[in-house]
Amino acid sequence: MEPALDKEKFFRPSYIASVELPQRTGPVNVEDIKADLSDEFSLVSSSSDISQRSSLESKGHIQVCLRIRPFTSLEKENESQDCVSLEDSTSIILKPPKNSLSRLSEKTAGQLIQKFTFSRVFGPETTQEEFFEGTMKQPVQDFLEGYNRLVFTYGVTNAGKTYTFQGTEDDVGILPRTMDMLFKSIQGKLYTAMDLKPHRCRDYIKLTKDQVREETSIKNAILRLTKEVRGVIMLNLQSYF
Ligand SMILES: Nc1ncnc2c1ncn2[C@@H]1O[C@H](COP(=O)(O)OP(=O)(O)OP(=O)(O)O)[C@@H](O)[C@H]1O
Known part of the structure; x- marks a missing residue:
């Protein structure tokens, strides 16, 4: 079975690599920089043909959502x-x-x-589920289709960042909901053979039967070694008592 790597589908665009830097001809004022950047970004979108599938392309490269949290009971007490x-x-x-x-x-x-x-603004009555649906669902879907997405929370202390990201046991936040969506999406699509090896930082190679045998014996040797080393540490510890 061939590894399920479809390079075109899993293409993660590199904005930096695909932009040709303009030659600087003299002093640049801020308005020029703004104009240049917008030019470069539109150039990147058209050259990489990703516009129609990506949620962020249609709404701008960066989305800033505001979530207003309700007052806590202490804040209500203090009016x-x-x-x-x-x-x-x-x-x-x-x-x-x-x-x-x-x-x-x-x-x-x-x-x-x-x-x-x-x-987009989310009011105090927004549930964790509604917030996930409105902010994260599409970026996670984009990620599953091979695009990079970065999500972070920003706010003063006590603003509700942890609640939004992590949530509570009864009402989980965007991080567990994202993990759930990712794991559900790979269910039944796992490659269970042990003949793939990571290669460089984000590639992998398919091993021949001989290479699989060689890898297995190397792993076993390392495992034996760690067991022996642990044995030595245990002995040393015992000698202190
Ligand atoms: N949407 C919400 N609904 C109900 N309670 C919330 C909501 N957002 C935050 N809270 C409550 O507000 C308080 C502060 O939230 P949280 O601890 O998430 O803030 P934070 O921004 O992570 O703070 P810090 O930066 O100090 O860690 C907590 O008691 C939390 O349960």
Whole structure:
């Protein structure tokens, strides 16, 4: 049986390798850099023909989602104030706390009200499942099709990063849900023969029968050696008592 490596399907695009660096002709101002980068990114998308299958391509290379957590019981007891209000599914309004308003002029207080826009905003009532469906499911699907995806949480202490990533035993977060999706997707597709060997960092080679025998005897020799070494350590430990 041939190894199930379909190079085209499992192509992971390398953005760095595929972009030709432009020659620098003189001083560059920030606006030029912005223009250059957007040019390069559109060049990468069209040259690697990945646009139609990737969720991120249609929405931009980076997605920033905001999750607003509910107040904890302690915060409720302390009558914490709600300073964030959801405007729609992509934006929020941030207001200064009420007790700070008395110290501010009307004009300054007005200036402190700010609007922020994200790829998507998830309100305090969002369940772990809804959050996973709305943020992670597509990137995990993309990963299974051979694309690299990076996901991280960012926020001040107590913002809810651990809850979102790890979750609780009763209501798990995006990491266990991702693992579950990955393992379910490989069920029944495992290659059980022991004749593949990692080669360089992300390739592998199929061994001939002789090579399989050679590998097995090397592994057995290493196993014997570790057992002997463990025996020596045990003896040394015993000699201290
Ligand atoms: N979506 C949520 N629903 C209910 N409770 C939440 C939610 N998000 C966070 N919490 C609760 O808020 C508190 C702070 O969350 P968490 O510990 O995840 O914050 P954190 O950002 O990881 O903090 P730190 O950076 O200090 O580790 C915890 O008590 C957690 O259970």
